[in-house]
Amino acid sequence: MPSAQFQTAADEVQQLKNKPSSDDLLKLYGLFKQATVGDCNTSKPGVFDLKGKYKWEAWNALAGKSQDEAEKEYIAFVEELKAKDAQ
Numbered sequence: 001m002p003s004a005q006f007q008t009a010a011d012e013v014q015q016l017k018n019k020p021s022s023d024d025l026l027k028l029y030g031l032f033k034q035a036t037v038g039d040c041n042t043s044k045p046g047v048f049d050l051k052g053k054y055k056w057e058a059w060n061a062l063a064g065k066s067q068d069e070a071e072k073e074y075i076a077f078v079e080e081l082k083a084k085d086a087q
Helices: 004-014 022-036 050-060 067-086
Strands: none
Touching: 004 022, 004 067, 022 050, 022 067
16 A cells, blocks of 8 residues: 555655656556556556557556555656646
């Protein structure tokens, strides 16, 4: 079960004034899914679902990373985004 700190980070990322880049959003998605679900458990989307394919690849690239480790990385990455957003 995700920690309160993780939940706070997930809420805070929604409050950013500037939308994160596509690469940052994919990293957030992958870390979030790895932290909450674990290793990717869905089949790769078809060739015409580009957005789904990129999201799947971002999550699947984290296979083997523990949920706790993914949670810590997610929280740290949100802190980085918040610092960039405040500039």
